[in-house]
Structure formats: C-alpha cells, structure tokens
Amino acid sequence: MRLETEMKMLQAKSQAGIVKEETVGNASRFIDVSAKHTKLPHFQDGKDDLDIWLTRFERFAESNSWSRDKWSSSLCALLTGRALGCFWRLSSEQAQDYDKVKLALMNRYDLTEDGYRRMFRS
Incomplete structure (x- = not known):
C-alpha cells in the first residue's frame, strides 16, 4: 500500500x-x-546590461519549458538594486505579468526608443 x-x-x-x-x-x-538545470546568476546593477540579461533569462526559460505565467516570479528572485526597486513599485497584478515587468524594467533603465537613439548618437 x-x-x-x-x-x-x-x-x-x-x-x-x-x-x-x-x-x-x-x-x-x-x-x-x-x-x-543550471541556475541563472542574479542581475547585477551597474555590471550587467539589462537588455542582454533579459534575453538570456528568456532563452533559459524557453529552453527549460517554463510556463510563461511563472516567468515574472522567477525573474523577481534574480533582481537586485534599482531593478528590484522597480519591480517592487509595480502593483500585484502588474508584477505577475512578465511583459509588464519587462516593460517597466526597460523604461527604468532607459531602454526605450529614445534611449537607444541617444546611445547610438553618443
């Protein structure tokens, strides 16, 4: 039995x-x-490029067949510094949606159309 x-x-x-x-x-x-599975390293503010780090996170999640609704909870465990503060300021509903979390992080780090344009020109 x-x-x-x-x-x-x-x-x-x-x-x-x-x-x-x-x-x-x-x-x-x-x-x-x-x-x-290997574990992803934490995002280190000032050391890591957020755009590249998020792409790495997404590829890792896809290759390990993670359910997309679990991505934001896995992501928040790897954030530090300003990125964690940005996540913390989101509402509960927004924090559960990976696309909204990613958009908020990219806005916080000025990875927008204007931000990329300024980086290109400088």
Missing part, C-alpha cells in the same frame, strides 16, 4: 513537471528534473 502511494505521488509530480519518468525495458524510474 505504501509503494502504491509513493507511485501515485511520483506520477503526480511527473504530471506537474517536477520529475520525469523514464522507461527502460519493463522498468520505470523517476528523475528530478530541477536538479539537472
């Missing part, structure tokens, strides 16, 4: 994407998917 309960828990985790079920011959085994 205990083994059945453990199997049901592992199958539920498999459906949630926490573990992956692999079948080898007649036997199945479960592998912790989160342990295989």
Whole structure:
C-alpha cells in the first residue's frame, strides 16, 4: 500500500513537471528534473546590461519549458538594486505579468526608443 502511494505521488509530480519518468525495458524510474538545470546568476546593477540579461533569462526559460505565467516570479528572485526597486513599485497584478515587468524594467533603465537613439548618437 505504501509503494502504491509513493507511485501515485511520483506520477503526480511527473504530471506537474517536477520529475520525469523514464522507461527502460519493463522498468520505470523517476528523475528530478530541477536538479539537472543550471541556475541563472542574479542581475547585477551597474555590471550587467539589462537588455542582454533579459534575453538570456528568456532563452533559459524557453529552453527549460517554463510556463510563461511563472516567468515574472522567477525573474523577481534574480533582481537586485534599482531593478528590484522597480519591480517592487509595480502593483500585484502588474508584477505577475512578465511583459509588464519587462516593460517597466526597460523604461527604468532607459531602454526605450529614445534611449537607444541617444546611445547610438553618443
């Protein structure tokens, strides 16, 4: 009975994407998917270029098949300095929408049409 309960828990985790079920011959085994992934470094204000860092974050999230509605919560855990302050100032609803978070961050760091134009000219 205990083994059945453990199997049901592992199958539920498999459906949630926490573990992956692999079948080898007649036997199945479960592998912790989160342990295989490397972790992204924190965004360091003044050291990292936000535009490049966000592109890296998006590519990492896509390659690991993260659900897009979880991106903003994962992103906020990696922000520091002014970027974290910008995220903190957003409303609860805005903070849950990755596109709104990204837009707010890009505005904060002057990565707008006018900002890029000024950078190009200088």
